[in-house]
Amino acid sequence: MTKIVTFGEILLRLSTERHLRFSQAESYKATYGGGEFNVSVSLANYGLNTEYITRLPNNELGNCALKEMRKLNVGCQNVLLDGDRIGIYFLETGTSTRASNIVYDRENSGMSTLKKGMIDWKEILKDATWFHWSGITPSLSESAAEACVEALEIAKDMGLTISCDLNYRSKLWKYGKHPKEVMPKILQYCNVILGDLDTANFMLGLPQMNPDYQNQESLPVLYDTIFKLIPSLKFMATTLRYSVSASHQRIGGILYDGNTIYDADVQDVTPVVDRVGSGDAFMGGLIYGLNEEPLNKQRALNFAVAACCLKHTIAGDYNLVTLEEVEKLIGGDFTGKVSR
Amino acid sequence: MTKIVTFGEILLRLSTERHLRFSQAESYKATYGGGEFNVSVSLANYGLNTEYITRLPNNELGNCALKEMRKLNVGCQNVLLDGDRIGIYFLETGTSTRASNIVYDRENSGMSTLKKGMIDWKEILKDATWFHWSGITPSLSESAAEACVEALEIAKDMGLTISCDLNYRSKLWKYGKHPKEVMPKILQYCNVILGDLDTANFMLGLPQMNPDYQNQESLPVLYDTIFKLIPSLKFMATTLRYSVSASHQRIGGILYDGNTIYDADVQDVTPVVDRVGSGDAFMGGLIYGLNEEPLNKQRALNFAVAACCLKHTIAGDYNLVTLEEVEKLIGGDFTGKVSR
Amino acid sequence: MTKIVTFGEILLRLSTERHLRFSQAESYKATYGGGEFNVSVSLANYGLNTEYITRLPNNELGNCALKEMRKLNVGCQNVLLDGDRIGIYFLETGTSTRASNIVYDRENSGMSTLKKGMIDWKEILKDATWFHWSGITPSLSESAAEACVEALEIAKDMGLTISCDLNYRSKLWKYGKHPKEVMPKILQYCNVILGDLDTANFMLGLPQMNPDYQNQESLPVLYDTIFKLIPSLKFMATTLRYSVSASHQRIGGILYDGNTIYDADVQDVTPVVDRVGSGDAFMGGLIYGLNEEPLNKQRALNFAVAACCLKHTIAGDYNLVTLEEVEKLIGGDFTGKVSR
Amino acid sequence: MTKIVTFGEILLRLSTERHLRFSQAESYKATYGGGEFNVSVSLANYGLNTEYITRLPNNELGNCALKEMRKLNVGCQNVLLDGDRIGIYFLETGTSTRASNIVYDRENSGMSTLKKGMIDWKEILKDATWFHWSGITPSLSESAAEACVEALEIAKDMGLTISCDLNYRSKLWKYGKHPKEVMPKILQYCNVILGDLDTANFMLGLPQMNPDYQNQESLPVLYDTIFKLIPSLKFMATTLRYSVSASHQRIGGILYDGNTIYDADVQDVTPVVDRVGSGDAFMGGLIYGLNEEPLNKQRALNFAVAACCLKHTIAGDYNLVTLEEVEKLIGGDFTGKVSR
Amino acid sequence: MTKIVTFGEILLRLSTERHLRFSQAESYKATYGGGEFNVSVSLANYGLNTEYITRLPNNELGNCALKEMRKLNVGCQNVLLDGDRIGIYFLETGTSTRASNIVYDRENSGMSTLKKGMIDWKEILKDATWFHWSGITPSLSESAAEACVEALEIAKDMGLTISCDLNYRSKLWKYGKHPKEVMPKILQYCNVILGDLDTANFMLGLPQMNPDYQNQESLPVLYDTIFKLIPSLKFMATTLRYSVSASHQRIGGILYDGNTIYDADVQDVTPVVDRVGSGDAFMGGLIYGLNEEPLNKQRALNFAVAACCLKHTIAGDYNLVTLEEVEKLIGGDFTGKVSR
């Protein structure tokens, strides 16, 4: 049976409400999130067996995060309760011409101070089939990057499928290393990568390509550069996002399997309730699709795009949707008719 | 003087706020609604004399509903305070690509267990000029359907104009009868029907027509089928709703008097605050128009469409607008300029 | 060093939330605002030295307004604490086809009962470089109009640049004088005027022109009429606002210096969070631009338009944006991408 | 049948929540209140037929107040819709050692500018049995005091029982008259007065008595002084209030009928949710008791005291309790056991 | 290892906030509760392995209840997802002299329509050590009472310890049977009963005893009557509750093991935040104590009383406390000093 282990941080998300600016907020909505965790929530919503591996402080705030994980049906049996603090991010949600703004306060979190050897990966992965991580963990600290490699080596040895969302964040990577010094080695383990071509190139130390995603014929050769550098790679996917404004996004996607480019129709999403986590919703949809019907790659991509669209309508980091809701969009029903 | 008696349920409406999903809600906004009640509120807002006939439990929750009716200036002198419980509906308001979702919890409400003979219609209708009901009441239970017939017979005998909104709800009609076994008899009493052609056909046991509402010339023959089955019918109206998304609706309407098709310009409404009750706002506008200037059928339709558009901008089931606001839209001012 | 003194009212703003109608509100959000005050807040946000001159009651409510002024970094050393009451305005924020609605409750406020001689202008203006007022103050009462003249005479004598936003409000001007009996004299002192041509004409007792702002060649002759009547005038600017609906505005602008028409690209703003104060945001941007790079008139106009666009995304009267955010829009980035 | 007409203001009450100070409030809870109106609400709750006479502005805010009156089942058929503004009061609710604080903003309200002749008292009072007013109306303006006399003369001529709550407010009475110049004439019409002895003495121009309410034998001679000055007086009642702190009140009462002193046990109320309107709850209870069982004076007093106690537990100005709840307290059950 | 299976309903709890009356509420706080479920939450908080057996509808509302169960770490693997609706209770929280008020809306819930044979008790109980139920289930319907017997027979056969909270609710028991017709048979299976003596007598058809709980010597003979009727009974406990007011409770307790009366000091709790569920907190504490140190009966009672005291300080039905917090109270520290 499918069991997907995801590795990453879970952050306390403190967001202003109703598009208020930080200076207008007299309270913060407290939820949780984090690129990898959001993927895990998506998978749990679709009914898959999940396990999330992270470190949380053994205090009231860590305990609250655990309650949330349980509520969301994300496996938390192996969470390490020994970090110093839970990472926090503050979010001000933009609208129209005004961008959202994030202030990270995640230094010295459990994942930032994670070290090789702290996690018993052999035990944790023993009945797992898939391992997911993202480029955020190696951006936190050198030791976190090393802990990543440790996990990936074991996962590979144990024969798991390995997926990664590149998730480049310019406000992270502050410990003195450029991604291209760290990521090439870690990405070697991947079978599935989500990210746009130039982010991959940037992390792999390759020149920028400025790909034209609407010219599909031009794409295989560009993706192939990356496939060549990462021999284990079986799929690379890219979320296509055309921002009309903070409130109006147009979402599409590309999936490449080394042979064929699959693409999906671009869908309008307006107004946007919360776009944070929409890339993770794409990733979650893709992993679901590749697990559910491995041979139906077009469906996996359509699932990822529809999931990503829906995420924009939901407050918070997670894509709290059902399989049925994603299916309805895949089927072309974007009308939002009331069910009654 | 005009006095409009409306017959139906009043439901406690428990809705999540700010487009939250049910699983995100820590509280529910508590208001009231119900297809027929919403019509009554519209009419009261336009200054008409109204009376609402329903059953409510004689407890704190029934008392709260009565307070709401009084606040809204809907006549409640004849409400029966003897049902077991107030019907409830839970609402999650969608947005963009995500549809709204309704969970009904209305079984065993006072209207569901209503029986013939419980209401003294002769007394209630003695100074009334118009009687409005909808297809929801006969969908609740067999006895409620019988109680409907009782009311309509008396209303007809007393010479009232009778209007009906077909209001088909697939989540209701659970007591073992198909609408076509129940509705044809009840619809016989109607002078004014609101609904689309195929809903009427479905309820009357006629084949589906797939009408093309934009081809007006094709419409009279289709409406005539229904006029033939219901000899008392004087007007049939249809709300035209083109859903671009849950947040963007395009609203028009058709009114047919047996001779002439009247139509109204389609108007964009975006973003939608709350579309529940917008059909009832159309119905309320139509009844108002037909009472205010019976000969000006185009104006009645325009009023209904403008009222329906405005409803989408208002949270809750009711169309809390003034005559002046509807007139402004009829006059073509959709710019939403601040009045100051 | 630049120091901008602004003169006007500060009102308690009591608004319904989430587009609720007045009759749905169980509470009012309490903030502050007022045409001139909003300009002062903009200038303080951009880092200019500001001073605001008004009258507030010496009670808890006046004290709360002072705290707000300090929080916003608007100079309040010379506020007169002796009025009878703080002016109030109630706001119901519209959306889509429904307009916002304002109920003023500002009679007998400190600014309404202000009289010549109450304010020591020579002291207050001694290190100031710019004086800003608006057409609201003379609309409040005859004595307030006289107090306005007093201030302007002294400001002119002291060599300050004087700017005015015409700000015509049909719900004010209730003390028995038509604007054209009052404004021509007061506008004589102005060096910079913001307003559309026909508002200026109306206030100056000139015939309406129905200008076609999109035909730029036709504009100089129209603006010149006003420049002739007001010899001190150096700049006149007009905010161009095309209301698609209460939720969708298209914003542009014109600046004329007596020789050249400058215009700015029209920008879409949708959805609108709060359009109140967007004209003041334009004014604040224009004053900033004219102070920062006096010779770069195109930039001053672009700054004003971008600031005005951003204001629509922010709840409340004030334009709580940073210089960087305005610059980003001037640079053409309307995509609202998350900064992380 | 009993019909009680009450005459006074209805104020918009804007209060901070959860004991916040004015300077901490980001919103105000919006309800309504006013000494006389609160009495009318009590009477409506007990099932009596009521009518409230006041002036409200014919705008959205006046309309909201009317909706509230209807919701509360207080008759509002004769409200004059022509004043300039609705009076407002701002409330900060204290607790423990910190007192509540009220800022009045009620000048130029409809009741303040009320003049003799505006109200058609003969029509309004034609089927009434009781007329209630309070010392607040004559404190607002000279013309309001005259309008009071006009109403009382007609009420007396028509044989109504007349009750008054003295309601002295030091922050009112600002129009240049001392209560003793105004009140003696108006109090002549009263049959029932609520107030403490020294407030009555103060208003009647008599010396202060410093009564010892716990020494009942000493009281008749003191009340008799007032009975002598007001020959129509049949009952005078006094609410006894021992403030331990803002959160802990001890409530008793005295009723004197010219012959006998009735007193009621002192009850502890802690914690206090909202003490505003508790005197009005006493008045409402007393009027109810004197109408329901005119001969049972002890019960009327007990009812008033129990009603007053309960009011302290309810947020807002009104005593939203049922007859059954008051009866339970009269019966001695203060335990607050859950009913389930 | 200890595993405690609890059987009962889980209700959606819709409560007004801040002591508002039902008629003041514009929203309801939505949580969950129910006598037996609250016990299960207590046990999970103390770290015990729990499993909760109930029926929930297979819709969004049932799904939300499941999320809550998971969040609280209550086992929900065997919940039946097939009922018609989730039971609801509406709560208005009283204070001081005003009692809380509950409106039940739980008819036709999954537990009300539960029938014998629906639950596979042998499978569910196979690794359980303790079975807890309460007098609420047999009060719902005849079939629910029968399903109770079925469960108890199997639990007894499998050698589990069986505990029951009598939980008499006068607003339930509406299906035509008196408790004494139903309960004696069901109580036969119990090893531990919580309830006061006269509730037990009432349910067992015995005469009322009016026990004086403060006279401990008088108690054994009274408890013995019940022990004689229920041979399997090992412990009977009674929560002692002295209500000073809705906001001030004094809590003690009695435990009897057939030989010895154990009692605990009475503790003041004031102010009370929420007393609903405080009896369940006692039950949860008692079960924990009897499992943790079976021989230390005094400690089990002290634990139950301290847990019950703490529950009154927590909003909602559940006793969200830690072992450490209960221990602190048992140790005598009631001072509520800030931990920092």
Place this chain on the structure above:
Amino acid sequence: MTKIVTFGEILLRLSTERHLRFSQAESYKATYGGGEFNVSVSLANYGLNTEYITRLPNNELGNCALKEMRKLNVGCQNVLLDGDRIGIYFLETGTSTRASNIVYDRENSGMSTLKKGMIDWKEILKDATWFHWSGITPSLSESAAEACVEALEIAKDMGLTISCDLNYRSKLWKYGKHPKEVMPKILQYCNVILGDLDTANFMLGLPQMNPDYQNQESLPVLYDTIFKLIPSLKFMATTLRYSVSASHQRIGGILYDGNTIYDADVQDVTPVVDRVGSGDAFMGGLIYGLNEEPLNKQRALNFAVAACCLKHTIAGDYNLVTLEEVEKLIGGDFTGKVSR
């Protein structure tokens, strides 16, 4: 003229509302606080000239803190905008038998990483008369303790009066030093110390005394031990706090000037809204009193005790009271009568 410079941290305070537990909170109220900052706010409220010296990050969160400082009229001209993060503390407010709980998340804040030489004390203190600090700063890090000494040396050289609140927090002091290794040296500079005797003894490395504060005659000899160790000490004060429960505090105080013990009546405060910051309110009152009437030591103590009592009634860290409100309590009026 008096100018009081205070040195310490300003923390973002994230608290649950309405006594909710951390695990129940879906949002956090965001305000600010910190032992020393709260003192500065008190002094600003009383009208003194204040300046607060701290380090804040130069990001949106630091900017929000600056806005708060300005709003509160606390001087912030010399705040260093260069730290890494703002310290945070999470607060769950207890009630009755349940204690409040604080989770600190303040490591790596600007004050924790402060180093000697970062602040230009000579410039900052040049027109100051008083310098206040507390035992929290040296508890944060070794470098912060050194920065403290640096400030104190300069303040002493410049002739300022120096006051300190000992503020021992067991959850701080985590950098490897015991207070007695650090504090004796720093306390040498103090002229005024607030703290209880055994806290002082603990920090000075003296044995515990278990003083009996109600036996005043026994106190001078105990305080003298400390006066001997700190020759510059002129006043030592102790807040007396008797916790009946988290909701009921009894507050008194002692002031000793080396010769005479002054004490103040113990006052009941119940219910407590928020006790955090009440010690700081005492400190603020004491500093105010000693500045306002240096010779009236009894009044200074009474002022401190009354201010401390009032603080318990106010949500948040700060004592938002007026001089008049403190005076009213000093005058013995604890009745909390409404001012109207």
